[in-house]
Amino acid sequence: MYTLNLAILIPFIVALFIPYLYRRLPGVHTGWFVLVVPAALFVLLASYIPTVAGGETVLSELPWIPSLGINFTAYLDGLSLILALLITGVGSLVVLYSIYYLSKERESLGHFYVYLLMFMGAMLGVVFSDNLMVLYLFWELTSISSFLLIAYWYHRRQSRYGAQKSMLITVTGGIGMLAGFIMLSRMTGTFSIREIVANIGQYTDHTLFVPAMLLILLGAFTKSAQFPFHIWLPDAMEAPTPVSAYLHSATMVKAGIYLVARFTPVFGGDAVWFWVVSIVGIVTLFWGSFTAIRQTDLKALLAYSTISQLGLIMSLLGIGSAALYFDVADENSVYFSLAVFAALFHLVNHSTFKGALFMVVGIVDHETGTRDIRKLGGLMTIMPITFTLAVIGSFSMAGLPPFNGFLSKEMFFTSLLRVTELSFFSIETWGLLFPIIAWIASVLTFVYCLILVFKTFFGKYQPEKLEKEAHEAPMGMLISPVILASLVVAFFFFPNILGEYILEPAYGAVMPTFVEANVFEHSIYAWHGFNTELMMTLGVVGFGIVLYRLLPSWKWIYAIFPAKLSLDSLYNHSLLTLERKSTSITNRYMTGNMYHYMVYILITIIAVVTAVFAYTGAFAIDTSNDAPISIYEGFIAVVMAVTALSIPFAKSRLTGILLNGVLGYLLALFFVFFRAPDLALTQLVIETVSASLFLLCFYFLPEWEKEKRRPKVKMLNVFIALAVGTLVTTIALSVQSNRLFDSISAFYENAYELAGAQNIVNAILGDFRAFDTMLEVVVLLIAGLGVYVLIKLKSNKGGRDVEGE
Amino acid sequence: MKANDVILQTVSKVAVFIILTYGVHLFLAGHYEPGGGFVGGLVLASAFVLLLLSFDSDTVKRGMPIDFKMLAATGAFLSVGTGLAATAFGVPFLSQTEVHATLPILGEIPLASVVLFEAGVAFAVIGTVVTIILSISEDV
Numbered sequence: 048m049y050t051l052n053l054a055i056l057i058p059f060i061v062a063l064f065i066p067y068l069y070r071r072l073p074g075v076h077t078g079w080f081v082l083v084v085p086a087a088l089f090v091l092l093a094s095y096i097p098t099v100a101g102g103e104t105v106l107s108e109l110p111w112i113p114s115l116g117i118n119f120t121a122y123l124d125g126l127s128l129i130l131a132l133l134i135t136g137v138g139s140l141v142v143l144y145s146i147y148y149l150s151k152e153r154e155s156l157g158h159f160y161v162y163l164l165m166f167m168g169a170m171l172g173v174v175f176s177d178n179l180m181v182l183y184l185f186w187e188l189t190s191i192s193s194f195l196l197i198a199y200w201y202h203r204r205q206s207r208y209g210a211q212k213s214m215l216i217t218v219t220g221g222i223g224m225l226a227g228f229i230m231l232s233r234m235t236g237t238f239s240i241r242e243i244v245a246n247i248g249q250y251t252d253h254t255l256f257v258p259a260m261l262l263i264l265l266g267a268f269t270k271s272a273q274f275p276f277h278i279w280l281p282d283a284m285e286a287p288t289p290v291s292a293y294l295h296s297a298t299m300v301k302a303g304i305y306l307v308a309r310f311t312p313v314f315g316g317d318a319v320w321f322w323v324v325s326i327v328g329i330v331t332l333f334w335g336s337f338t339a340i341r342q343t344d345l346k347a348l349l350a351y352s353t354i355s356q357l358g359l360i361m362s363l364l365g366i367g368s369a370a371l372y373f374d375v376a377d378e379n380s381v382y383f384s385l386a387v388f389a390a391l392f393h394l395v396n397h398s399t400f401k402g403a404l405f406m407v408v409g410i411v412d413h414e415t416g417t418r419d420i421r422k423l424g425g426l427m428t429i430m431p432i433t434f435t436l437a438v439i440g441s442f443s444m445a446g447l448p449p450f451n452g453f454l455s456k457e458m459f460f461t462s463l464l465r466v467t468e469l470s471f472f473s474i475e476t477w478g479l480l481f482p483i484i485a486w487i488a489s490v491l492t493f494v495y496c497l498i499l500v501f502k503t504f505f506g507k508y509q510p511e512k513l514e515k516e517a518h519e520a521p522m523g524m525l526i527s528p529v530i531l532a533s534l535v536v537a538f539f540f541f542p543n544i545l546g547e548y549i550l551e552p553a554y555g556a557v558m559p560t561f562v563e564a565n566v567f568e569h570s571i572y573a574w575h576g577f578n579t580e581l582m583m584t585l586g587v588v589g590f591g592i593v594l595y596r597l598l599p600s601w602k603w604i605y606a607i608f609p610a611k612l613s614l615d616s617l618y619n620h621s622l623l624t625l626e627r628k629s630t631s632i633t634n635r636y637m638t639g640n641m642y643h644y645m646v647y648i649l650i651t652i653i654a655v656v657t658a659v660f661a662y663t664g665a666f667a668i669d670t671s672n673d674a675p676i677s678i679y680e681g682f683i684a685v686v687m688a689v690t691a692l693s694i695p696f697a698k699s700r701l702t703g704i705l706l707n708g709v710l711g712y713l714l715a716l717f718f719v720f721f722r723a724p725d726l727a728l729t730q731l732v733i734e735t736v737s738a739s740l741f742l743l744c745f746y747f748l749p750e751w752e753k754e755k756r757r758p759k760v761k762m763l764n765v766f767i768a769l770a771v772g773t774l775v776t777t778i779a780l781s782v783q784s785n786r787l788f789d790s791i792s793a794f795y796e797n798a799y800e801l802a803g804a805q806n807i808v809n810a811i812l813g814d815f816r817a818f819d820t821m822l823e824v825v826v827l828l829i830a831g832l833g834v835y836v837l838i839k840l841k842s843n844k845g846g847r848d849v850e851g852e
Numbered sequence: 853m854k855a856n857d858v859i860l861q862t863v864s865k866v867a868v869f870i871i872l873t874y875g876v877h878l879f880l881a882g883h884y885e886p887g888g889g890f891v892g893g894l895v896l897a898s899a900f901v902l903l904l905l906s907f908d909s910d911t912v913k914r915g916m917p918i919d920f921k922m923l924a925a926t927g928a929f930l931s932v933g934t935g936l937a938a939t940a941f942g943v944p945f946l947s948q949t950e951v952h953a954t955l956p957i958l959g960e961i962p963l964a965s966v967v968l969f970e971a972g973v974a975f976a977v978i979g980t981v982v983t984i985i986l987s988i989s990e991d992v
Contacts, residue, residue, distance in 0.1 A: 110944045724886040728878070732894040736981060739901050743988055803950040803964060805884040812888060812973075813966040817946040820969075821931045824976040828928045831980030835921065838987040 051107045051121035051175055054091060055185075058084055058168030062161045069157035077156040078146035081164060085138035088171075092131050099128050100548045102555070106177070116238045122177035125552025129391060130174040130298075130305050132549070133398050137297040138167050140527035144406055145289035147524040148413060159199060163290075166192035170298050174305055179228040179238045186224070186266070189302060190217045193294050197286040209282035212618070216279045217269050224266025224306075230259035231313075244312045244559065251317065260314045263306065264323055271303025271357050274331040278615050281350040288409030291346060296353050296401040304357065304394060307364050308557045311387070316371030325365030325466075325481070331358025333484050336491035340498065340598075341605045345408045345418040348495060349401070352444065355492065356397050359459060362485075363390035366462055370558065372471060383465060384558050389458035391553045392571070395545065396443065396451040396538060403531035404440035404499070407433055410524055411503060416514025420498065425508030430519045432529075434504045439532040445496035445591070446489065446584060451538035453584075454571055459485065460580040486583055493591030494598070501595075542571035646767065653770050656778070666777060669784030680720060687713045700745045708738040725808040857906055864906040871899040879974055880967075889970030893977030900982045909989050920986065924979025930972030934965060 061084050069077045095105065105123040112118075123131075142163070149156060169192055172185030191214075198210035228238075234250045235243045250256055267273075272280040283295055294300070307324060314320040335355025342348040367387030373380035410433050411426065412418045427434045439450060446456030463482040510516065538545055555561075575581070594601070636647065660666050676684075690709050697703040711734035718727035756764070795807055795815065804810035812820050879892025903912050935946040943949075950964040 109939060111939070113944050725888070725891070728886055728891045729894065732891060732898055736894060736898050736901060739898075739905060740985060740988070743905075743985065802948065802966075803883075804966070806882060806886065806888070808886075809882045809888040809966075809970075812890070813882075813969055814948050817935070817948070817966075817969065820973060821935055821946065824931045824973050825928050827980045828924045828976055831924055831983045832921065834984045835987045 049107050049109055049121075050091070051105060051123055052109050052119055054088055055121060055168055055172045055175055057088065058164040058171070062164035062168070065161045065164065066157045069160075073151075076146050076151045077160050078142055078149070081160045082139060082142045082146070084164060085135045085142060085167060089132065089135035089139055092128065092135060095123060095128060096548050099123065099125055099552045102552070111181070116178075116232075117180045118178055119181055120177040120239065121175040122241065123175065124556040125549070125554065126305070126308055126391075126556035127174040129395065129549055129553040130301065131171055133301070133395070134167060134170045134174070134298050137293060137398055137402050137531075140402065140530055141289045141293040141297075144292070144409070144524060144527040145287070147521055148289055148409060149287065159196075159287075162192050162195040162199070163293075166196065166294065166299070170302070173302050177240050179232060179240065182240075183221070183225050183228060186270075186302065187218065187221050189299050190214060190221060190270075193217075193283070193290075193299055196290045196294060197283050199287055199290070200285070203285065205282070206285040209279070209285040213279040213283045215622075216276055220266045220269025220276065223262045223269075227259045227262030227264075227266065230255040230262070234259065240309065247313050256314075256317075257319055260310075260317070260320055261323070263310060263314075264320075264327075267303035267306040268327060269303070270306070271300050271361065272331075272354050273303070273327050273358060273361060274334050274354075275614050277331060277335065277354045278618055280354055281347050284344075284346040284350050288346070288405060288412065291349075292402050292405035292409065295350065296405055297398040300353065300357055301394065301398070304360050304364065304390075307361065308387070308390070308553075311364060311368050311371070311557050312559055315368030321365055321369050321372075323365070324368065325362045328358045328360070328362025328365055329481060329484050329488075331355065332362060333358075333488045333491075336488045336495065339495040340491060341602070342495075343420055345411065345420060345423075345499065345503065346405075348420075348499060349404055349408060352492070352495060353401060355488065356393070356401065356444070359485075359488075360390045360393050360397070362481075363387070363393065363459060363462055364557075366466055366481075367557075369469060369471075370561075381561060383462075383469070384554075384561060385458070386462035386465070387557050388550060388554050389455055389462050391550050391557075392458060392542075392546070393452075393455035395549070396455045396535070399531050399534045399538065400440045400443040400450070400452055403436055403528045403535065404444070406524075406528040406531070407437045407440060410520040410528070413524070414515065414520055415517045417512070420502040422509060422512040423503045424506035425504070426517060427504040429508065429517045430504075432525055433520060436525075436528045436532045437500055437504060439535050440528075441496040441499045443535045445493045446587065449539045450535050451542070452535070454539060454542055456489070457575065457580045457584065458571075460583050464579060482583075486587070489583075489587045490590045490594065493587050494594050497591065497595045498598075546571050646763075649767050649771055653767070653774060656774060660778070660781070666781050667784055668777070668780045670780075673783060677720075680717070683713050683716055700748070701742070704738060704741045704745065707741075708734055711738075725806070860906045864902050868899045868903055871895060871902065875899065879970065882970060883964060883966065889973030890977060892970075893974035894981070896974065897978045897981035900978070901985055904982075904985055904989060909986060920979045920982040922979070924976050924983060927972045927975025927977070927979055930975060931969055932972075934969045934972065938965075 061081070065077060065081065068080050098105065107121050109119040109121075142160075145159075145163075149159065166189060169185045169188035173182060173189060176182035176185060194210045194214040197213055198206050200206045201210075231243060232238050234253045234255050235246060237243060269276040280295060280300070284291055286294070311320075332355050335351045335353075335358055339348050339351035339355065342351060363386045367384050367390060370380040370382075370384035370387070373383075408418060410430070411423065414430065415423065415426070417423065443450030443452035446452050460482070463485045466481045467478040469478055508517075636643075687710060690706050690713070694703055694706045697706060711730060715727045715730040715734065718724075718730060795811060798807045798810040798815075799805055802810040802814040804814065875892050875895035875898075878887035878895055879889060880887070882888030882892065900912070900916075903915075934948075938947040938949075939945055946969075948964065948966040948969065950966075952960055953963050954960050
C-alpha cells in the first residue's frame with residue numbers, strides 16, 4: 048500500500064547500513080551493494096509504466112503532521128514517473144560506473160555511497176511528493192547531499208569552494224521557493240499540489256499569485272542552473288565524475304525543470320510565467336553554448352553545455368505554457384502545447400547522451416590523467432570504444448541523425464517557429480527573435496561538440512604532456528556509457544515506443560486539461576519532409592563547420608568579456624565583502640568578556656519588553672482577583688528576598704552557590720504550596736544536581752577575587768539589576784490581570800480520555816506536545832556532547848591524552 | 853577528589869539504592885501520579901552524582917561500566933524511534949497508544965507506549981547529566 052513511500056525511503060534505509068558493510072567487507076567494492084537499490088527500484092517503477100500509460104495515477108498517503116495539513120503523500124503520474132525512471136535508471140548505471148572509477152583502496156567509499164543514496168532518496172522524494180512542504184524538505188536534502196558529494200575530495204580547496212557555491216546558490220533559491228509555496232498554500236488553503244491544480248482557476252487574480260510564481264521560479268532557476276544563477280554548475284565539476292554524470296546532468300539539475308513542468312498547470316497561461324520562463328531559458332541556452340566554446344577543460348565544457356541544454360528545455364516549457372492561454376477546444380492550443388512534449392522528449396534524450404558524455408570524459412581523465420584539451424589529442428586509435436561513444440554522444444547533442452538528439456532538436460525548432468505565429472502577450476514584436484537566437488545557439492552547440500570530439504580524439508597524440516600512458520578503459524567502466532549510447536540510437540529508431548508509454552503520460556500530467564479533452568495526438572517522425580526545420584539543421588551543420596575551422600580567428604571575441612566583470616567575480620567579491628564586514632562587526636561585540644554579554648542581553652530585554660508592554664498597554668496591575676497571601680508564603684518570600692540580596696555580598700564562591708541553592712529550594716516549596724508536585728519534584732532535583740555541578744566546577748578554580756570596578760560601572764550594574772527586577776515583577780503582576788487569550792487549560796481537561804494519563808503534566812509532555820519533548824531530548828544530548836567535546840578539546844590542547852590513547 | 857570521606861561513603865552506599873529505587877518508582881508512576889521520564893531520569897542521575905562525589909570517578913567507572921554518551925544517544929534514538937514507529941502503523945508521527953493487559957497476580961494493568969518514549973527521555977537525561985559531570989570531574 049505504501050510502496051511509493053517506501054521506494055523513497057529505501058535508499059535512506061540502505062544508506063544506514065553502508066558504513067557497516069564498508070567496514071565489515073573491505074574485500075568487496077561497496078558499490079556492488081549500492082547497485083542493488085537503484086536497479087531494484089528501477090524495475091519496480093518500470094512495472095508502473097503500463098498503469099500510468101493507461102492514464103491512471105497512483106497515490107499513497109502517509110499521515111505525518113495531519114493537523115497542519117502536512118502529509119507524506121507520494122503521487123505517481125507520468126511526469127514523476129519519467130523523472131523517477133531517470134533517477135533510478137541513470138542511477139544504476141552511474142553506480143556501476145563508479146565501481147570501476149573509484150578505487151576501493153584509496154577512496155573512503157563508505158561516505159561516498161551514503162551521500163549518493165541520500166541524494167537518490169531525496170530526488171525520488173522531490174518527484175513523488177504531492178505535499179509542498181515535503182517537496183521542499185526533499186528539495187533541500189538534494190542540495191545538502193550534492194554539497195557533500197561535490198566536497199567529496201574535501202582536501203582540495205576547489206572542491207570546497209564549488210560545494211559552498213552550489214549550496215549557497217541553490218539553498219537561497221530554495222528558501223525563496225519555500226516562501227512561494229507558503230504564499231501558494233495561503234491562497235489556496237492546501238499544501239497538496241493536486242488540489243491546487245484542481246482549483247487553480249479561482250486564484251489567478253489573487254495579489255500573491257505573481258509573487259508566489261516568481262519565488263517558485265527562483266527556486267527552479269537556481270536548481271537548474273539558469274542564467275544568471277548558472278555560475279555554480281561549472282564549479283560543481285570538482286566532484287568525482289560519476290557524481291557529475293548523475294547529479295549535474297541527469298537528475299538534480301532536472302529538478303528545476305520538473306518544478307516548472309509541475310507548476311505549469313498552475314501558473315501557465317499567465318503572461319509573466321510565459322515571458323520569464325521562455326526568456327530565461329533562451330538566454331541560458333545562448334550564454335551556455337557561447338561560453339562552452341572557450342573552455343579548455345572537458346568537464347567545464349560539458350558543464351556549460353548542460354547549462355545551455357537545460358536552458359533549451361526551460362524555454363520549451365515556457366513556450367508550451369502559452370497553450371494554456373487558449374481554450375482547450377481551440378485548435379491552436381494543442382499545436383502550441385507540442386513544445387511541452389518536445390521539452391520532455393529532450394529531457395530524456397539529454398540524460399542519455401549527456402550521461403554518456405560525462406562518463407566518456409571521466410574515462411579520458413581516468414586513463415590519461417588530464418582533461419585539458421590542449422594536452423589531449425590523437426586518442427582515436429588508442430581508445431576506439433571511448434571514441435565511438437564520444438561521437439554518438441556529441442553528435443546527438445549537436446542534433447544530427449541518426450541519434451535521438453536530432454528528433455528533439457527538430458521539434459525544438461518547430462516549437463520556436465510557432466512562437467512567431469503567436470499573437471498575444473505582445474509577442475508579435477519579439478517573436479522572431481526566438482528562432483534566431485535558438486538557431487545561433489545551435490550553431491555554437493555544434494561547434495563545441497566538434498571541439499569535444501576533434502580536439503580529444505583527432506590530431507596528434509602527445510604522450511609527453513599526459514600524466515599516464517593512455518589506453519582503453521577496462522570493460523566494466525565501458526558498460527554504462529555503452530548502454531546509454533545504445534539508448535541514444537535506439538530512441539532514434541523507435542521514438543514512438545518512448546513517446547507512447549513515457550512521454551504522453553508525462554505530457555498529460557503537465558497539460559491535464561488537454562488529455563481530458565482527448566485532443567492530443569502525436570507521433571515522432573525522423574523524416575518530416577524538406578521543411579524550414581531541416582533547412583535550419585543543414586544551416587547549423589554548414590555554419591558550424593565553418594566556425595570550427597575559423598575558430599582561432601574569432602576567439603578574440605571572448606576577450607571582450609574581461610574576467611573582472613563576470614558574474615563569477617561578482618559572486619566572489621560579494622562573498623568576500625560579506626565575510627569581511629561580518630567579521631569586523633562581530634569582533635566589535637564579541638569581546639569574549641562574559642560581563643559584556645550579560646549587559647547586552649539584559650539591556651535588550653529591558654528595552655524590548657518594556658517597549659512592547661508599554662505599546663500594547665499590558666502594564667495594568669489589578670490585584671482584586673488575586674488570592675490572599677498566607678503567613679507561610681509571606682515568610683518564605685521574605686527569606687527568599689533576603690537570600691537573594693545577600694548573594695552579591697557573599698565572601699566566597701561556595702557561599703554564593705549555597706545561597707543560590709537555598710533560593711531554588713525555597714522556590715520548590717512554593718510549588719508545593721500551589722499544588723504543583725511535578726514542578727516541585729523537578730525543581731528540587733535540578734537544584735541538587737546543578738548545585739553539586741557548580742561545586743564540582745568551582746572547587747578547582749582559583750580563589751575568588753572580587754572584581755574592582757569603577758563607581759560608574761557599579762552604578763550601571765545596580766541600575767540594570769534594579770530595572771530587570773522591577774520589570775519582571777511588574778510583568779508577573781500584570782500577567783495575572785491581563786487575559787489577552789483564553790486559558791489553554793480547558794484544552795487539556797480531557798487528558799484522561801485522550802491520552803489515558805491521569806497526570807496531566809506527563810500527558811502533555813509525552814502525548815500532546817511530545818514533539819517538543821522529543822526535540823528537547825535531542826537538544827539536551829547535543830548540549831551534553833558539546834560540554835564533553837569542549838572539555839576534551841581543551842585538555843587535548845593542554846598536551847594531555849585524549850580518551851582512549 | 854581524594855579525601856577521607858568515610859561517613860559520606862558509608863551513607864552513600866545505602867542512600868544510592870534508596871535514590872535509585874525512588875527514581876525507578878518516579879519513572880513508572882509518571883502516567884498517573886507526579887513523576888515521569890524527566891524527573892525519574894534526573895533522580896537516577898543524581899544517584900550517580902552522589903557516587904561520584906563520595907568516590908572517585910575511576911571507582912564509579914569500574915562499578916558501572918556504562919558509556920554514558922552512548923546511553924544519552926540511545927535515549928534520543930528511542931524517543932525519536934517510538935515516534936517513527938507510530939507511522940509504521942499508519943497513524944501520525946508520535947502518536948501514543950495504550951493497551952490493558954491482564955496478568956495472573958497483578959490483575960489488570962495498563963501498558964502505554966508512552967513508557968518507551970519516556971524511557972528515552974530518562975536515558976537521555978541520565979546520559980547527558982552524568983556525561984557532563986564525568987567530563988568536568990575528569991578534567992581536573
